[in-house]
Amino acid sequence: MENRKKVAFYTLGCKLNFSETSTIARNLQDEGFDRVDFEEVADMYVINTCSVTENADKQFKQVVRKAMKLNDKAFVAAVGCYAQLKPEELASVDGVDLVLGATEKFKLADYINDLSKNDFGEVHSCEIAEADFYVGSYSIGDRTRAFLKVQDGCDYKCTYCTIPLARGISRSDELENVLKNASEISKQNIKEIVLTGVNIGDYGKGEFGNKKHEHTFLELVQELDKVEGIERLRISSIEPNLLKNETIEFVSKSRTFVPHFHIPLQSGSNEILKLMKRRYQREVYTERVNKIREVMPHACIGVDVIVGFPGETDEHFLETYHFLNEMNISYLHVFTYSERDNTEAAAMEGVVPANVRAKRSKMLRGLSVKKRRAFYESQLGSNRTVLFESENKEGYIHGFTENYVKVKTPWNPELVNTLHDINLTKIDEDGSVRMDFVSVLV
Known part of the structure; x- marks a missing residue:
């Protein structure tokens, strides 16, 4: 058992990446590795990368530096979306030994030998058509x-x-x-x-x-x-x-x-939706929200929106702002548009200055706070079911109701991963909701 190597994982990006990291980790555990936290000294560090975030390369370099600080002799492998899109770029980062593209990431065990460091990052990526x-x-x-x-x-x-x-x-x-x-x-x-x-x-x-x-x-x-x-x-x-x-x-x-839906909108302007090549117009979005509200008035509805897309004028942005403001939604995920290599939008005219993008983003983030608050207020006095999380945050345990209201109560380890019937009582200063217990469910 002493010969078992330790492997640690760091996941950037979406829920899909988390599910894949977990699967890769189980595969390596079957091959004789023990999984440890990323904060610990390990023989190998695996970084599952994301291409959506604006600072993907910067984030990646920071994580590699962190791994090297923990163990400068550790083997470092990069997998995931960014590894597929820009493998050579990741391979050139100091400390990286292996970069695996879309078809190779689940075969990580096949590409590692004695975990000795490489002079240069080794790349195994495919043409994406092979995926x-x-x-x-x-x-x-x-x-x-x-x-x-x-x-x-x-x-x-x-x-x-x-x-x-x-x-x-x-x-x-x-x-x-x-x-x-x-x-x-x-x-x-x-x-x-x-x-x-x-x-x-x-x-x-x-x-x-x-x-x-x-x-x-x-x-x-x-x-x-x-x-x-x-x-x-x-x-x-x-x-x-x-x-x-x-x-x-x-x-x-x-x-x-x-009763919780997260539905990307991206823009409330049909002109911009067309430039984005989205497959609907804003009227379809309105229909979906109205249908949800008709059959589940208490549902939580989250919205993705992009600001600063090429060609987005002040008028287009205000169209989006007013569209969202008038709609009965619960919160926003706001993305500031950033150019991506090999995309149509990167070559489009009407580039929106960075400071204008930032201003629009701030306006929509403010709207999101207002929407979430209004949604939480609409839920006060109602009975909901909460599932408690596992973290002790400053003496409190948090959880989410079925309709995604974040609640808090004083820390009690026995509550972790349990479901309870509760009554939502008041909104706290940090934006989460206080609660009274009604009954224990599971």
């Missing part, structure tokens, strides 16, 4: 909830996005395998599963990206609702054009699916 097979993933042990990957890649051609270049064509897991993974997760005493993917509403495309739909997203949701032992299922980000009324109605009556 036409599906590898299922889920995360357990990292958080109170598990992230279950059901789909990968994207066939959309949004003009600002590099994800199709980093992850390839849209492809889905087989329904039987998703249900098997969900069942495995439920046996680990995990109360909540979050469905994740690049474009999960596109679920059903065959294993090799063909257009024959074996199952629809609605069928996936219906079958997952029957899995024993799962208390909560949450749908992560889903495109408005792919979120069908039937799915919304099913969630409203479902046993396990919670």
Whole structure:
């Protein structure tokens, strides 16, 4: 047992990356590695990279430096989206020994020998067209909830996005395998599963990206609702054009699916949506929100929005601002547009100055605070179910209700990973909600 090597992981980016990191970690544990925290001294550090964040290269370099400070003789491997898009750039970072692209990341064990440092970062990446097979993933042990990957890649051609270049064509897991993974997760005493993917509403495309739909997203949701032992299922980000009324109605009556939707808008201007090559206009978005409110008035609705896209005038931005302000939504995730190599938008005219982008971002972040506050206020006095997280934050334990209201109560380790019936009483100074216990559920 003394010969077992230690490996630590650092994940940048989305829930999908977390699910894949967890799967890679389990694979390495099967190969004789022991997983340790990233803060510890390890023989190998694996960094799962992201290409969406504006400072992807800067973040990556900081993480590598951190690893080298912990153990300057450790083997450092980079995987993930940024590793696929700019492998040579990552390989040239001091301390990096191995860079694996989209098709190689799940075969990490095949590329490591004695873990001795390389003089130069070794690159194994593919043409993204070769990423036409599906590898299922889920995360357990990292958080109170598990992230279950059901789909990968994207066939959309949004003009600002590099994800199709980093992850390839849209492809889905087989329904039987998703249900098997969900069942495995439920046996680990995990109360909540979050469905994740690049474009999960596109679920059903065959294993090799063909257009024959074996199952629809609605069928996936219906079958997952029957899995024993799962208390909560949450749908992560889903495109408005792919979120069908039937799915919304099913969630409203479902046993396990919670009333929380995260629906990317990106712009409230139809002109800008067209420039972005989004597959809907703002009227479709309004219809989706209205449908959710009709059948689940208490639902939480989150929105992604991009500011400063090329060609976005003050008028376009105000159109977005007013559209969101008037809509009954719960919070915003605001992204400041940043140019990406090999995207159509990077060559577009009408570049918005950085200071204008920053100002617009600040305005929408302010609107998000206002929206979240209004949503929380609308929930005061109601009875909800909370699932408590595992962290002690300044003497408090936090959790989320089924409709994604963040609540707090004095720290009690016995509450970790338990569900409780509660009454929402008042909003605290930090923005979370105080609560009274009604009953213990699970």
